[in-house]
Amino acid sequence: MTDKSANQMWGGRFAAGPDAIMEAINASIGFDKRMAAQDIAGSRAHAAMLAETGVISDSDAEAIREGLLTVLSEIESGDFAFSTALEDIHMNVEARLKEIIGEPAGRLHTGRSRNDQVATDFKLWVRDQLDAAETGLLALIGALLEQAEAGADWVMPGFTHLQTAQPVTWGHHMLAYVEMFGRDLSRVRDARARMNECPLGAAALAGTSFPIDRHMTAKALGFDRPSANSLDAVSDRDFALDFLNCASICAMHLSRFAEELVIWSSAQFRFVILSDRFSTGSSIMPQKKNPDAAELIRAKVGRIFGANTALMMVMKGLPLAYSKDMQEDKEQVFDAADNWMLALAAMTGMVSDMSANREALAAAAGAGFSTATDLADWLVRVLGLPFRDAHHVTGSLVALAEKKGCDLPDLTLEDMKSVHADITEDVFAVLGVENSVNSRVSYGGTAPSGVRLQVERWKKALK
Ligand code: ARG
Secondary structure: OOOOOOOOOOHHHOOOOOOHHHHHHHOOHHHHHHHHHHHHHHHHHHHHHHHHOOOOOHHHHHHHHHHHHHHHHHHHOOOOOOOHHHOOHHHHHHHHHHHHHOHHHHHOOOOOOHHHHHHHHHHHHHHHHHHHHHHHHHHHHHHHHHHHHHOOOOEEEEEEOOEEEEEEEHHHHHHHHHHHHHHHHHHHHHHHHHHOEEOOOOOOOOOOOOOOOHHHHHHHOOOOEEOOOHHHHHHOOHHHHHHHHHHHHHHHHHHHHHHHHHHHOOOOOOOEEOOHHHOEOOOOOOOOOEOHHHHHHHHHHHHHHHHHHHHHHHHOOOOOOOOHHHHHHHHHHHHHHHHHHHHHHHHHHHHHHOEEOHHHHHHHHHOOOOOHHHHHHHHHHHHOOOHHHHHHHHHHHHHHHHHHOOOHHHOOHHHHHHHOOOOOHHHHHHHOHHHHHHHOOOOOOOOHHHHHHHHHHHHHHHO
């Protein structure tokens, strides 16, 4: 006789129940209850297949189906009593099913194991998150495209080393992020296509002797096909790592943009005005309007990268096939997913609501000798100087302007001629920032015409 406290699912060979500490370290129900809907969907597909293939009777399958729907509604309405003693979501659901329908519940676990079950549930969960990420990215890209279109010809300084480099357009800067988030979108789609193979029916590790139809369950759950190797199916967590990689790279992009918004919204820059809806005040300094959402987005990358690293470390060195280590996969992914979706939504809100301070952007665009390259290019194009010489002459003119405390367009023609005698009045035409950006018509360049072209290209691609 086994001890009454031994586990009802696997207690057959046990004389005593687990120590409380054993139960605490072993249980995953505290977090894997988030996969309840996926677990029940997987079980329903499995039961229908078992009936179809004659492994269980139609009446048992019907009882299981009805019972699982009851369990699902209990969980959804918050009436379900989760039990730590039952370890995880799989055993919690099955035990409750047994209470509701009795003996047929025990037939559900034919031809499967918790190993293929958890892999299936988790894949379904991650797949939903990839779909949510796709939706979130499309919304963010849409908001950026609106900014880009509105400000296709608004001038602003472009930076390298965070030093003024050359004038660019607001639209061009927004489109740089469209490219980044567009790559994130394509990564998400790649990951989804790659992961969409169904582990269910791989059973514990070797497959099963029951005449199951894995193609049927795969199809019912929206997978493209069943996974082709049972050992791999139960021990693969690449799909979760792919997800975390997508999340990490996207979070890195989000943090770069967030950093720019923090800088741009400061009193020193005043490039953007963030909306009240996405800012906070200070409890002591009445004048403050803080870019908290941007700062938190900037920080989220830490935990998302952390989740990625943590799961890599969990998986490294694990022998085939399933090991309990793999139960440590979920909390990291859940946390990363929640925070990625939140960061995407917050960034989309900020981008939709923010307004560019066109005057401040234009004033900054002309400061810091930003058209020095245009001047050097003019010396090459009009006077025929080698670029290296033109660079040197321009450098001297910048030094002269710096000494006089003025910008390049404020130098007189005499000033110009004192450095290079052949310079003519015409040079002043290229020193304006509008001219500078309008001239950068090379493909992918900052000219407003190029920005409008790319906005159209993206709109078409996303349709
Ligand atoms: N709770 C487990 C997990 O999340 C389910 C699989 C348990 N399998 C086993 N052989 N003990 O990984």
